Amino acid sequence: MEIRKEAVDGVMVFAPVGRIDSGSARDVEEALLPLFDAGAPVLIDFAALNYISSAGLRVLLLAARRSKATGVSLTLAGMSKAVDEVFRISGFDKMFTIEADRAAALTVKG
Amino acid sequence: MALLEVMDRNEIAARRSAIMVCASERLDTAGDDGAAVISALQAEIGRQLAEHDVAIGYTSALPGAEMLFAEEILVRSGELHLVLPCPIEIFVEQYVAPFGGNWVSRFRAVQAAATRVEVSCEEQLAGDEIQQRFNNQMLQGMARVHAERIGGTARLLLAWSPAAPAEAGSPADFMDQWPELEQLSLIDLDALRDGLGFGGHAADIPAAGRLAIGTSPLVVRAIFFADMATYSSMSDEQVPLLWDFLAEVQQDVEAAAKPPILINTWGDAVHAAAETALDLADYATALVGRIAATELARFGLKNRPRFRVALHAGPVYVGLHPLTGRSMIYGHHVNRAARIEAVAAAGEAYASQPFVALLQVEMDALEHEARMLGTPYHRPYRVEYVGLLDLPKKFGREAIYRLCAVAMPTAAA
Numbered sequence: 001m002e003i004r005k006e007a008v009d010g011v012m013v014f015a016p017v018g019r020i021d022s023g024s025a026r027d028v029e030e031a032l033l034p035l036f037d038a039g040a041p042v043l044i045d046f047a048a049l050n051y052i053s054s055a056g057l058r059v060l061l062l063a064a065r066r067s068k069a070t071g072v073s074l075t076l077a078g079m080s081k082a083v084d085e086v087f088r089i090s091g092f093d094k095m096f097t098i099e100a101d102r103a104a105a106l107t108v109k110g
Numbered sequence: 111m112a113l114l115e116v117m118d119r120n121e122i123a124a125r126r127s128a129i130m131v132c133a134s135e136r137l138d139t140a141g142d143d144g145a146a147v148i149s150a151l152q153a154e155i156g157r158q159l160a161e162h163d164v165a166i167g168y169t170s171a172l173p174g175a176e177m178l179f180a181e182e183i184l185v186r187s188g189e190l191h192l193v194l195p196c197p198i199e200i201f202v203e204q205y206v207a208p209f210g211g212n213w214v215s216r217f218r219a220v221q222a223a224a225t226r227v228e229v230s231c232e233e234q235l236a237g238d239e240i241q242q243r244f245n246n247q248m249l250q251g252m253a254r255v256h257a258e259r260i261g262g263t264a265r266l267l268l269a270w271s272p273a274a275p276a277e278a279g280s281p282a283d284f285m286d287q288w289p290e291l292e293q294l295s296l297i298d299l300d301a302l303r304d305g306l307g308f309g310g311h312a313a314d315i316p317a318a319g320r321l322a323i324g325t326s327p328l329v330v331r332a333i334f335f336a337d338m339a340t341y342s343s344m345s346d347e348q349v350p351l352l353w354d355f356l357a358e359v360q361q362d363v364e365a366a367a368k369p370p371i372l373i374n375t376w377g378d379a380v381h382a383a384a385e386t387a388l389d390l391a392d393y394a395t396a397l398v399g400r401i402a403a404t405e406l407a408r409f410g411l412k413n414r415p416r417f418r419v420a421l422h423a424g425p426v427y428v429g430l431h432p433l434t435g436r437s438m439i440y441g442h443h444v445n446r447a448a449r450i451e452a453v454a455a456a457g458e459a460y461a462s463q464p465f466v467a468l469l470q471v472e473m474d475a476l477e478h479e480a481r482m483l484g485t486p487y488h489r490p491y492r493v494e495y496v497g498l499l500d501l502p503k504k505f506g507r508e509a510i511y512r513l514c515a516v517a518m519p520t521a522a523a
Contacts, residue, residue, distance in 0.1 A: 022286040051482055053475075054266075054294050055286035058276070061296075065272050082482040089292040 003031050004048070009106055012038065015045040020056030029059045036066040036074075045102045047078035057092060064095060073097070077105040128262055130164040130179075131253045133246060133284045134269035135299060136209065137174030144211075146306050151269065151297065152178050158267055158295050159186065166262075168253040170194055170201075170245060171220050173209040175269035175297065180220040190224040193252060195245035197229055228252070230464065231425060232442050240328040242279025243287075244425050247330065250287065251467025254474050269297040278326070287471075289478040328425035331439055332390040332465060333447040334370065334382040336397070336419040339456035341378035348411060355409040362400045367392035372437050380417075381448075383439050387423055387469040388476075391491055394419050394459040395515045402457065419459040420451035421513060423468045449501040450508060459513040466493050466511050492516055 001024040002017040012035050020028050035042050042063070046052075060076070067074035077099040079087065087093040099105035132155075137147065155178050158164075167183035168191045169176045183190045194201045198221070206217045221227055230248040231241045250266070257264040266288045268281050276282035288294060344352065368389050370382035384390040398419055406414050424443030431438045446462070454460040461469070473489050480487030493511035501508055 021289075025286055051479055052291070053286075053478075054288040054291055057291050057294070058282055058285045062272055082484065086291045086482070090294060092291060 001027055010040055011043050011106060012040045013043045013045055015048055017048040019051040021053045022055040025055035025059050032063055033066050036070045036072045039072060041073040043075045043077060043105050045078045046083060052083055075099055075105045077102050128162045128164050129166040129253050129257045129264045130267050131249050132169040132176050132179035132267045133281050134175035135271045135274055135281055136172045150302055150306060151175050154297050155179050155182050162265055168249050171217055173206055173213040177216055184223050192224045192227045193245060193249045194229050195231055195241050238326050238328060239277055239279040240326040240425050243283060244330050246284045248464060248467050251471045254470045255467060263293060265293045267295045269299055271299045273300055289475040327427055329428055331383045331426050332387045333422045333444055334390050334394060335447045335451035336380045336417045338378035339416050339418050340413055351410045352415060355411055359400045359404050363396045366396040386472055387465055388472045390421055391469060391513060394421055398459055416457040418451055418454035418456050420447050420454050421459055421461040421465045422447035422450055423465045446505055449503060449505040452502050453499045461511045461513045463509040488518055490516055
């Protein structure tokens with residue numbers, strides 16, 4: 001799958017495109033987790049993501065664990081209405097720092 | 111005992127209950143920390159069951175969270191369904207006994223009290239990761255079929271160790287195969303141990319109980335067997351006409367369904383395989399449907415041919431046949447599919463419980479995805495329970511379902 005990465009204002013923005021499911025979760029994991037070794041805060045931008053299954057959640061949980069272990073912050077932003085809803089219904093939203101969109105997340109980091 | 115027999119008997123009582131599947135890392139609780147971990151797990155599992163009003167549970171009852179879950183379901187007078195990855199005595203010997211303590215006696219107790227105990231793989235490949243993955247797929251699928259039947263929902267309770275390898279058959283792998291985040295509850299075993307002041311990570315399992323990671327020779331496939339019910343009564347003059355008829359059918363089938371990844375024939379018999387149950391359901395219903403609908407007179411056939419079709423699923427071996435050089439799948443589940451074909455009704459596609467379970471998983475995943483994307487999804491198939499049928503050649507009994515294609519809604523004029 002396509003994964004966009006760029007440094008913006010000292011923040012590493014990680015933007016998966018399309019879907020994170022059992023077929024793509026491993027690719028996302030391999031691309032995302034090493035970012036926490038670089039020291040810059042990590043922002044996962046969901047704006048280009050239209051579907052996430054529990055496989056994607058597992059990667060996010062591993063990222064949260066890596067964030068805690070390294071002291072590098074992790075923020076999620078730009079969730080679609082549907083993705084935001086499942087995170088809230090499931091209660092998994094409480095496990096992450098979630099902002100409305102990339103701009104809001106970068107403003108907070110600034 | 112077939113799933114639908116159990117559901118009919120308990121349907122009224124269970125109608126308002128959620129169904130929960132529990133999967134977990136196996137836990138070595140022999141150390142000083144064992145009792146504290148067990149107690150904390152028990153409390154959390156009880157809280158989850160209460161929160162979601164669960165009275166029906168599906169699990170394998172591995173030592174640890176799964177066994178605790180099974181016991182808690184029974185304490186609540188719930189309905190417990192055990193699905194094991196191998197024959198019961200092998201399961202006890204390879205999966206339960208290595209953990210010592212009183213786990214074996216506890217397993218025997220939940221086994222005796224369970225509403226149903228199913229074995230997903232008869233092969234004695236204890237520790238095989240694909241066999242374990244298939245068992246997880248059966249747990250998920252059977253719970254989903256049950257949930258649909260009673261108008262409920264299936265939920266996954268996963269006790270996992272984030273530090274453990276996320277290989278096929280592991281709880282992490284189970285999570286990867288579960289689409290709905292909103293129907294997922296997690297117990298982080300590493301965090302639980304940390305919270306109790308213990309080091310290490312939860313999945314410190316004895317060597318005898320470890321999955322054989324990355325070494326499985328098996329793959330899970332949907333399996334198709336068919337033969338023509340009327341072939342032996344056809345005259346030699348009719349047979350070439352039959353092949354012409356089937357060539358016409360094949361053109362229509364190719365347009366309607368993805369071709370199987372493997373197909374072999376001998377005479378009137380057809381054997382095929384696909385990666386998903388949906389792919390094979392599409393192929394089977396297209397074949398049966400086109401044979402029933404293709405005009406007969408044009409080909410000079412006196413009688414309409416009718417295939418007996420069997421659909422099954424399970425872990426199989428893949429290889430090249432030494433005599434033909436062609437790809438083949440083999441193993442217990444291939445043999446079982448052939449036995450199911452022998453009892454199928456002519457002109458119909460009969461599916462085993464494992465096939466129906468996989469099909470349900472796949473359709474539920476597509477429906478969830480469509481819901482999230484805001485796009486319509488209409489389930490293409492439903493099943494009708496036929497019965498618990500005796501299979502030939504001492505293959506025991508199999509719960510059999512008739513696979514029925516559902517007409518897609520037409521666009522409004």
